[in-house]
Amino acid sequence: MNLQLSQIKRRAMENRIRQLSKPSLPGLMEITHGSEITLSVKTPVGQLFQVSSVFIGTNGKDKLFIELPEVNKIEREQFFQLGYRMTIKAASEKGEGALVRVTTKISHIISEPVPLLVVDIPPNIDVVQLQKEPRYGDSLTDKQGEMV
Numbered sequence: 001m002n003l004q005l006s007q008i009k010r011r012a013m014e015n016r017i018r019q020l021s022k023p024s025l026p027g028l029m030e031i032t033h034g035s036e037i038t039l040s041v042k043t044p045v046g047q048l049f050q051v052s053s054v055f056i057g058t059n060g061k062d063k064l065f066i067e068l069p070e071v072n073k074i075e076r077e078q079f080f081q082l083g084y085r086m087t088i089k090a091a092s093e094k095g096e097g098a099l100v101r102v103t104t105k106i107s108h109i110i111s112e113p114v115p116l117l118v119v120d121i122p123p124n125i126d127v128v129q130l131q132k133e134p135r136y137g138d139s140l141t142d143k144q145g146e147m148v
Contacts, residue, residue, distance in 0.1 A: 027125040028064070030092035030100050033057050037090040039069065041079045049079040055090060058121065064104070068115035082106055086119060097130040
């Protein structure tokens with residue numbers, strides 16, 4: 001999945017002209033619940049930490065829920081603190097395909113009963129369209145009705 005995400009990022013950089021700033025909730029609808037995302041946490045002294053996690057969803061108003069990544073205790077204490085800046089990057093496979101980037105900050109860290117990060121939803125997010133035309137699902141079958 002990381003190789004696929006890096007290829008999508010490369011294509012997005014080539015097509016910067018397709019970058020849009022969208023209102024947050026419609027833009028977040030591009031991300032599939034349960035999909036892999038990349039978190040980049042920046043500390044107040046400028047240290048940057050990147051890790052993969054899972055997108056859980058939103059409350060539909062002002063909060064975004066992310067599975068707390070599996071990191072060791074030192075990394076958790078150093079990089080996952082309330083108020084730290086975070087950039088969330090996700091690849092959308094819906095419609096034309098897009099790279100979604102959300103810049104926010106950590107508002108809550110829940111460790112029990114389920115480890116979750118809760119972040120604020122900003123007013124706008126960046127969406128880079130990757131294709132000019134929408135993708136359509138296909139179901140190809142042969143004469144006997146079997147999938148090909």
